Amino acid sequence: MFRQYFSTLSNIELHRRVLLLAIPMVLSNITVPLLGLVDAAVIGHLEHSWYLGGVALGSTMISVTFWLLGFLRMSTTGLTAQSFGAQDNRQLALVFLQGTLMALSFALVFLLLHSVIADLVFSLSSASEDVKYYGHQYFSIRAWSAPASLLNFVLLGWLLGTQNAKAPMWMVIITNVVNIALDVLFVIGFGWKVEGAALASVLADYSGCAFGLWCVWRTWNHRKLPAIRSLLSDVASDIGRFVKLNRDIFLRSLCLQATFSFMTFQGAAFGDDIVAANAVLMSFLMIISYGMDGFAYAMEAMVGKAIVQKVEPR
Numbered sequence: 001m002f003r004q005y006f007s008t009l010s011n012i013e014l015h016r017r018v019l020l021l022a023i024p025m026v027l028s029n030i031t032v033p034l035l036g037l038v039d040a041a042v043i044g045h046l047e048h049s050w051y052l053g054g055v056a057l058g059s060t061m062i063s064v065t066f067w068l069l070g071f072l073r074m075s076t077t078g079l080t081a082q083s084f085g086a087q088d089n090r091q092l093a094l095v096f097l098q099g100t101l102m103a104l105s106f107a108l109v110f111l112l113l114h115s116v117i118a119d120l121v122f123s124l125s126s127a128s129e130d131v132k133y134y135g136h137q138y139f140s141i142r143a144w145s146a147p148a149s150l151l152n153f154v155l156l157g158w159l160l161g162t163q164n165a166k167a168p169m170w171m172v173i174i175t176n177v178v179n180i181a182l183d184v185l186f187v188i189g190f191g192w193k194v195e196g197a198a199l200a201s202v203l204a205d206y207s208g209c210a211f212g213l214w215c216v217w218r219t220w221n222h223r224k225l226p227a228i229r230s231l232l233s234d235v236a237s238d239i240g241r242f243v244k245l246n247r248d249i250f251l252r253s254l255c256l257q258a259t260f261s262f263m264t265f266q267g268a269a270f271g272d273d274i275v276a277a278n279a280v281l282m283s284f285l286m287i288i289s290y291g292m293d294g295f296a297y298a299m300e301a302m303v304g305k306a307i308v309q310k311v312e313p314r
Contacts, residue, residue, distance in 0.1 A: 018298050021160075024169035026294030038180045042187045043197055044276070052276040053127065053268065054134025054194055060264040061121055061135070062142045064257040065110065066149050071249040072103050073153035077297065080161025085306070092162075093225040096216065097235050099154035107146040114143040127268035134194045141198035148202075148209040155212030159219070160297055167215040168297075175208030 039059075043052045076099040083092040110117075118139050122132050152171070159167045179200050186196030260282070267278040 018295070018302070021163070021165045021298035021302065022295045024165040024294075026291050038183060039197055042183050043194070044280075045188075046193060048130070049273050049276045050128060050130035051134055051194055053131040054136075055138050055197055056264060056276065056278065056282075057122075057125065057127060057131055057135035057268060058138030058142065058194075058198070060261055061118070061139050064261050065117075066146070067257055068250065068253050069103075069106055069150055070153060070253050072099060072106075072150060073157040074249050075099075076154050076157030077161045078303075080158045081163075081303070084162050089223060089225050090231070092223070093220070093228075093231055094234060095161075096154065096158045097228065097231055099158065100151060101235060103150040103154050104147060107150045110146045111143060114140070114146075118143075125265055125268055127265075128271070131268060138194050138198045141195060142201055145202040145205040148205040152205065152209050152212060155209065155216060159212070159215055162219060163302075164215075164219065165298070167212070167219075171208050171212045171215065174211050175204050178207045179204035 039055060043055050046052075076095060079095045080092060083089075083095055118136055122136055125132060125135075127135065152175075156168045156171065159171075182200035182203055183197055186192045186200050190196060192199070263278060263282065267274045
């Protein structure tokens with residue numbers, strides 16, 4: 001048994017394949033918290049700490065909401081990898097359409113309820129009125145990125161499931177570069193402050209989504225997947241797999257986001273300076289967390305493919 005484990009650990013080809021998938025995602029993932037540091041640097045140069053506190057509070061609410069639905073990426077990666085490994089082009093196309101339908105449905109519900117959610121959450125916060133005001137302002141604008149943000153989960157998962165790590169890497173990098181550039185332009189150049197930071201993130205999400213859709217279109221044509229029109233009658237079939245698969249992932253995400261939310265909301269009770277400082281510290285924590293997630297993404301894609309082929313992921 002130990003000899004088998006050692007032979008697996010010493011498998012250079014296996015390590016090479018893992019790194020080929022993981023390293024692009026590690027590099028792209030760390031741009032997400034780095035963007036948070038840029039947000040902190042840009043907003044933090046404004047004259048009052050409540051601007052950064054408001055952005056921290058509003059972005060935490062957005063992050064909690066969207067990352068609770070992060071199962072869209074995880075389940076899409078696994079199911080796509082299984083279809084890819086089985087060379088089942090029809091199922092590969094169906095997984096994408098089913099994931100897209102779920103993402104846009106969740107986005108529609110969120111847009112309809114986001115005002116109610118904001119009023120409820122901010123009424124429970126102990127933050128100062130200034131922080132609440134700018135947090136509400138940030139949240140109200142960022143909410144309109146929901147369709148792109150949730151669809152991006154599906155796009156990332158589907159592209160990774162087809163063993164393509166470069167397209168998701170560029171998708172994430174483009175999103176964050178656009179966000180950084182627009183942050184500087186809107187906040188410092190135009191003086192739009194918190195509204196500018198929120199609008200920059202919205203436009204960046206749609207930029208990344210547009211690039212991701214283009215990558216999917218290229219892969220769709222290259223693999224000669226079935227026309228979307230011919231699949232519409234089957235989209236609702238087996239969609240229950242997503243729901244069943246995502247239950248445990250949702251509970252895990254709920255616990256994780258509850259911890260991060262507690263830090264932000266509890267910090268807000270200690271004053272504007274504390275919640276602003278916590279926003280900076282959280283960005284450093286996220287650099288490590290997002291970087292390690294690159295290896296998780298690689299494993300999801302490789303294991304999903306190996307399960308169908310009934311072989312070790314080598």
